[in-house]
Amino acid sequence: MTPSSSPSPQLTATGAPRAGGAGTIAGRTVSRIGYGAMQLERLRTDRDAAIALLRRVVELGVDHVDTAQFYGDGFVNGLIRDAFRPEDGVVVVSKVGADPDPGGAIPLRPAQRPEELRASVEDNLRALGLGQIPVVNLRRLDTGPGLRAEGDQMVDLDDQLAVMTALRDEGKIGAIGLSSVTLDGLRRALPAGIACVQNHYSLVSRDDEEMLRLCVDERIAWIPFFPLGGAFPGLPKVSGDPAASAAAEALGCTPSQVGLAWLLHHAPNMLLIPGTADAGHLEENVAAGRIELDEATLTTLNAVTTHSASGLTLGERS
Template sequence: MSDSTTYSLGPFTVGRIGFGAMQLPGPGAFGPPRDHDQAIAVLRRAVELGVDHIDTAQIYGPKVANELIREALHPYPQNLALVSKVGGRRDDQANWLPAQEPDDLRRDLEENLRTLGVERLAAVNLRVFGADGVGPAEVNRDLFERQLDTMIAARDEGLIAGIGLSNISREHLEIALDRTEIVCVQNAYNLADRTSQPVLDLCVERDIAFVPFFPLGSAFAPDNPVLGHPTIRRVATDLGRTPAQIALAWTLNVAPNVLLIPGTSSVAHLEENLAVADIELPADLDI
C-alpha cells in the first residue's frame, strides 16, 4: 500500500473506491441492460474520474457485464485492474448455481479472458458457495484443495496476476494462505452484517485487500437495514449527503485495506459513490 487513498491489489496499486459491474446487466444481473448507452457511459465516466479497479464476473448477464466493459474500455488503460470471479453459473431462470469443480473453474476463467479480450486478469476470485447458495460454505477440504490447485496453476501460467477468494470463512483463508499468496478477499460486509469480521481481521493482519460486497445491503433483499439505519439517515441529513454515501464512507473507514466496489447503472449515482472518500464522519459515530 502507498497511502490512505490506495491499497495493493496483487501487482497493482489501486484507489480504494473502484466500480462493481454487477448492476450493468438487466434486473437481477441477468439479461441485457435496461439502457445500453447509459451502461457504456457509466463505465467510461468511471475511468474518466480515476477508477482503476473494476470488479466483474462472467455470470453477470451472463457475460453481459464483461462484454459491456470490453465495448466501453478496450483497449484498456495500462493501470486498470480488472478482477473477475469463477465458481458459479446461471440457468435460464436466472438462478445462481454453483460450478465448483476444477474443470468448471478453468472453463469459466477462460471465458472471462475471452469476453473481456485480455490475456491476463489482475485477479480472479474463487467464489465458494454455501449450502444455501448465499452464506459462506463449510470447508470441504478435498474440493477446496483441488480448487486452489486450479487457481495456482492459472496464476503460474500467467492467466491471472493474483488469486482471490470470495464468500469464504476464516478457515478457508487460513488453508489457502498455507498454500499460496492471496491478494484479495471478497465477502459480504456492511454495518448491519459483520459476520465476516474474523475474515477481515485476518486480512488486516496479512495485508490482504478486503473487498466487501453488498456494502449498502443485499440488492436482492426486500428490506434494507443499512440505508434505513436511523444513525445513517441522521448523519446523512446533518452532512447534506445521501444515506448511501454515509454507509459507504463508514465501510471505507472500517480498515485501511478495504476496497469499495459500489455498482450502479447511473452516471449520477456513480459520481455520488466516488465522492465519499472525503466525507469526514463524526468522531463519536457509534453504529
C-alpha cells in the first residue's frame, strides 16, 4: 500500500484515470474522490465480496482510502491489508481518538489520552500490515455530531499533538490530520503541521465555511465526513433538498451525485471519501466526479439553506 510513481498526476499507479481528478494530501497526489471504508463492516459475513469491492475501488481510479481501527474492531483494516497491493499505490488514511466498545450502547468509546492515541496507532499499523500510515487523523471530540469527551477523556489539544508529533518523528505516521476540530483548535495546531481536516460538511450543512477557507489558504486538504448529510436522525440529507433534486433532474443524475459534484466545485482542496458496501453505488460516487455544474446551477446550489449539526451527540458514524 506504499504509493508508487504514476505516469501522470491524472493517473493512478495502475494507470487508471484518477476519480474526480487529482488532489493532494500530505504532499501526495491522490484521487479527489476517495473511498470511506466504514461501511465495509456490513460485509462481515461475505469477506470475498468485501475484498472484491476494494479491488473495484482500485479499478475505478480511487487511490485514497479512509479507515480506522475501530471500524468493525479491526475487521475493516484487515480487509484493506489483504485487498491492496503495493503496486496499487493506495494512500491509506486512518484515525485515532476512539476505541471499539462492542458491548456499549454505541460501539465506540472515547480514547483521547496520549497513551491511548499511541496504542491506537500501533493497533492500526499491525492490522494494516504497514510500517508507516501515510496520514493519521486525530479525532477530537469538540464539535460536530458524535461522541463527546468527559472526565479524564477531556485532554488538551497540545498534549495530543505532542504524541502525534512524536509518532511522526518516529516514522510511524507520515502526517497529522485533525477531525471534528474547531476553528480555534485548527489555528492552535497549525505550527505542528496539519495535512488535512475531516469535519462534518456538505451542501446542506456548512457550519465550517470559515475553517474551509483557512484550509484553502494553508493548503490543507479538506475532507468532509457525511458529505451527503443524513448519516443519522437529526441531520438533513442532500437527497431531500429541492435544489439538488432539480439539478439532478436537469443533469440526468441523482441528487447525491449533485451533492458530491458541488463539493468538488466548491473548493480546490476538497477531497471526498463517500462510503458504500455496494459496487453499483461506488460506481455512482465515482461518476459524480465527471459532472459539470454551470454557473447558474452553482449559484442556485450555493444559496441552499444549510443546517447546523454541531450539537448532535448521537454517536460516531463517520
